[in-house]
Amino acid sequence: MKMNIKQLFAALALVAFGGTVSASELIINTDTSDPAPKKAFEDLIEGFKAENPDIEVTWNLFDHEGYKTSIRNFLTADAPDVANWYAGNRMLPYVNAGLFEPINDLWESEGLTESLKSAQSSMTIDGQIWGVPYTYYQWGVYYRKDIFEDLGIAVPTNWDEFQQAGATLIENGVTPITIGTKYLWTAAGVFDYINLRTNGYDFHMSLALGEIPWTDDRVRATMNNWKDIVEAGFFLENHAAYTWQEALAPMVNGEAAMYVMGNFSVAPLREAGLTDDQLGFFQFPTITPGVPVAEEAPTDTVHIPANAKNKENARKFLAYIARADVQTQINATLGQLPINSGSEVADDKFLKAGFEMLSGAEGGIAQFFDRDAPAEFAAEAMQGFQEFMVKPDRLDDILERLEKARQRIYQ
Amino acid sequence: MRLFGLSQRTLAPWLFLAPGVFIFLIYVIIPIFQSISISFYAWDGLGEKTYIGLQNYVELADDDAFYTSLKNNVIWLVLYLLAIPAGLFIALFLNQNVWGIRLYKSLFFFPFVISQVVVGLVFSWFYDPSNGLMNLLLNGLGFDSIPVLADERYVTYGIIVAGLWPQTAYCMILYLTGLNAVNPEQIEAGRLDNAKGWKMLWYVVLPQLKPATFISVVVTVIGALRSFDLVSIMTKGGPWGSSRVLGYYMYEKAFSEYGFRMGYGAAIAVVLFLIMIVYISYFLYKMYRDEKGY
Numbered sequence: 001m002k003m004n005i006k007q008l009f010a011a012l013a014l015v016a017f018g019g020t021v022s023a024s025e026l027i028i029n030t031d032t033s034d035p036a037p038k039k040a041f042e043d044l045i046e047g048f049k050a051e052n053p054d055i056e057v058t059w060n061l062f063d064h065e066g067y068k069t070s071i072r073n074f075l076t077a078d079a080p081d082v083a084n085w086y087a088g089n090r091m092l093p094y095v096n097a098g099l100f101e102p103i104n105d106l107w108e109s110e111g112l113t114e115s116l117k118s119a120q121s122s123m124t125i126d127g128q129i130w131g132v133p134y135t136y137y138q139w140g141v142y143y144r145k146d147i148f149e150d151l152g153i154a155v156p157t158n159w160d161e162f163q164q165a166g167a168t169l170i171e172n173g174v175t176p177i178t179i180g181t182k183y184l185w186t187a188a189g190v191f192d193y194i195n196l197r198t199n200g201y202d203f204h205m206s207l208a209l210g211e212i213p214w215t216d217d218r219v220r221a222t223m224n225n226w227k228d229i230v231e232a233g234f235f236l237e238n239h240a241a242y243t244w245q246e247a248l249a250p251m252v253n254g255e256a257a258m259y260v261m262g263n264f265s266v267a268p269l270r271e272a273g274l275t276d277d278q279l280g281f282f283q284f285p286t287i288t289p290g291v292p293v294a295e296e297a298p299t300d301t302v303h304i305p306a307n308a309k310n311k312e313n314a315r316k317f318l319a320y321i322a323r324a325d326v327q328t329q330i331n332a333t334l335g336q337l338p339i340n341s342g343s344e345v346a347d348d349k350f351l352k353a354g355f356e357m358l359s360g361a362e363g364g365i366a367q368f369f370d371r372d373a374p375a376e377f378a379a380e381a382m383q384g385f386q387e388f389m390v391k392p393d394r395l396d397d398i399l400e401r402l403e404k405a406r407q408r409i410y411q
Numbered sequence: 412m413r414l415f416g417l418s419q420r421t422l423a424p425w426l427f428l429a430p431g432v433f434i435f436l437i438y439v440i441i442p443i444f445q446s447i448s449i450s451f452y453a454w455d456g457l458g459e460k461t462y463i464g465l466q467n468y469v470e471l472a473d474d475d476a477f478y479t480s481l482k483n484n485v486i487w488l489v490l491y492l493l494a495i496p497a498g499l500f501i502a503l504f505l506n507q508n509v510w511g512i513r514l515y516k517s518l519f520f521f522p523f524v525i526s527q528v529v530v531g532l533v534f535s536w537f538y539d540p541s542n543g544l545m546n547l548l549l550n551g552l553g554f555d556s557i558p559v560l561a562d563e564r565y566v567t568y569g570i571i572v573a574g575l576w577p578q579t580a581y582c583m584i585l586y587l588t589g590l591n592a593v594n595p596e597q598i599e600a601g602r603l604d605n606a607k608g609w610k611m612l613w614y615v616v617l618p619q620l621k622p623a624t625f626i627s628v629v630v631t632v633i634g635a636l637r638s639f640d641l642v643s644i645m646t647k648g649g650p651w652g653s654s655r656v657l658g659y660y661m662y663e664k665a666f667s668e669y670g671f672r673m674g675y676g677a678a679i680a681v682v683l684f685l686i687m688i689v690y691i692s693y694f695l696y697k698m699y700r701d702e703k704g705y
Contacts, residue, residue, distance in 0.1 A: 068668040097457030240650040241561035379669035387651035
């Protein structure tokens with residue numbers, strides 16, 4: 001068969017711009033590359049397809065770490081119709097640049113202002129709502145229940161007991177806390193909790209918003225608490241060489257007994273062979289008595305890029321993912337908590353414990369350091385935390401450096 | 412034939428050069444000026460640009476992380492040159508005719524063929540503090556593990572060693588081709604004059620390898636200055652930024668997960684460019700001089 005030039009171009013155009021002719025296309029980009037999130041999105045998209053057989057869904061799955069840099073390119077250059085991201089300050093640059101579409105209309109028409117009310121404030125910037133939250137999860141201390149029981153350690157509820165528990169573990173040759181700080185953010189989780197427990201939620205948020213100098217005595221109090229356990233050898237040796245996934249191994253092998261982490265760590269720990277009898281969860285212990293208990297619970301979200309081509313279909317998809325039954329199902333697979341108040345929390349001891357803990361968090365719920373603080377400062381601070389965890393005696397240098405960064409970044 | 416009053420002979424070279432010149436302009440020359448102009452702005456890469464004059468450079472002058480990167484770049488530059496003598500000796504060693512020599516040559520050349528990303532991963536596993544080969548060996552000999560990539564004292568050297576592996580292979584191949592061109596009569600003449608061993612190498616062989624040495628220095632220096640892949644794969648600039656080089660720092664500030672400072676990144680790029688230009692002008696000057704035959 002011979003093609004003339006015109007036909008050739010038509011064929012090429014069809015390849016390049018494929019679906020723009022038929023309106024029923026939906027392109028979804030997500031970073032859900034770990035096994036459980038991947039499965040959850042597979043099911044989610046299958047479910048959506050079953051209800052909307054006329055829509056052709058294309059799903060681009062990105063590597064979790066790589067997505068954080070590629071999102072900037074595809075939002076400007078080649079926008080999908082739906083992209084997942086995170087709530088709070090983390091979406092601010094894209095909102096400011098006009099790359100996300102406000103979807104107040106969808107929240108109104110689908111009644112989301114009622115069903116997703118708990119997360120509305122973290123989705124709102126400048127009075128507009130910028131996406132749909134579909135999951136959140138607690139942070140806390142995951143621990144080897146069997147090791148604690150063998151050594152006769154009770155679950156610590158305050159800082160003294162916590163230090164005592166660690167000391168006992170060290171005596172028995174077990175590293176108290178495993179951690180991998182190669183990608184820095186894991187250290188921020190530890191900082192968040194020690195700061196929330198030492199100084200409380202309001203102080204923590206003011207600090208993340210740059211309203212308090214990093215050389216403040218209250219920051220020093222937090223860091224000194226942290227220093228106590230760092231110097232006592234609580235954390236895994238050479239943690240700067242490992243990712244958070246690599247740091248799971250010592251916990252699985254019984255070389256380490258605790259992990260300050262988000263609930264997404266339960267799935268890989270179970271997969272590695274730990275049973276629910278071996279694995280437990282407790283709330284991060286109290287440090288300053290009387291400080292209202294605040295928790296850390298990051299929210300994951302989906303958005304419609306402003307340059308999306310099939311916004312109608314994207315709205316359908318967002319309405320679908322906001323639904324109570326869908327959130328119940330997706331979170332059961334993710335091992336996380338649904339946002340929709342009509343959803344059910346899966347029958348899982350960690351989720352039940354987390355849900356209960358978060359419901360009782362009278363102090364407030366923080367997102368996470370790199371979602372509460374602006375990106376640029378978060379990067380500086382997390383690098384400082386990593387350095388501090390290896391070289392605690394450089395505390396003064398680090399705090400001064402962060403203070404200098406604060407004055408520059410938040411001006 | 413004449414076109415625009417120019418003879419074919421004047422026109423032809425320019426026509427042949429045109430595609431190359433065009434691409435060079437688009438991808439090299441214009442971006443250089445764009446980078447320089449962006450470095451005078453505060454810009455997050457998404458929204459509006461704000462002109463801030465030299466402020467990015469003022470900040471750079473007071474940025475510890477910048478000096479760390481600069482220092483690491485110098486270490487890279489110096490140590491990377493080790494690839495040249497190493498490549499030369501492997502080439503001399505392989506420059507013989509025994510059975511299967513082609514296989515050995517290909518094996519030595521192998522690291523240059525595989526991607527830098529793979530080299531980085533292989534060395535990351537090699538250095539891994541708990542299961543890495545290096546530390547298993549050290550433990551076997553009764554020493555403690557050294558977390559090369561998590562220790563600010565060793566990390567840059569650890570990455571350079573990984574980089575030397577493919578770079579040595581590259582220099583080796585350059586020298587191997589150079590050795591083919593060594594004139595056997597001169598070797599013979601040298602032998603008659605009783606030159607052997609080091610003297611033979613230094614006074615007879617090396618001068619003839621001068622073109623190969625020159626190219627090796629060029630590619631190695633450029634390789635050292637644009638070192639990025641290995642840093643990115645092996646450490647992401649860590650621990651706490653102590654293995655950053657200018658190229659990586661620029662990327663981190665402008666394009667990475669938390670980087671939204673195109674202007675600052677561009678300022679770092681300009682500094683890196685200035686360092687390179689010193690070297691490139693020397694290189695161009697020398698080429699020009701050699702061409703003229705002084």
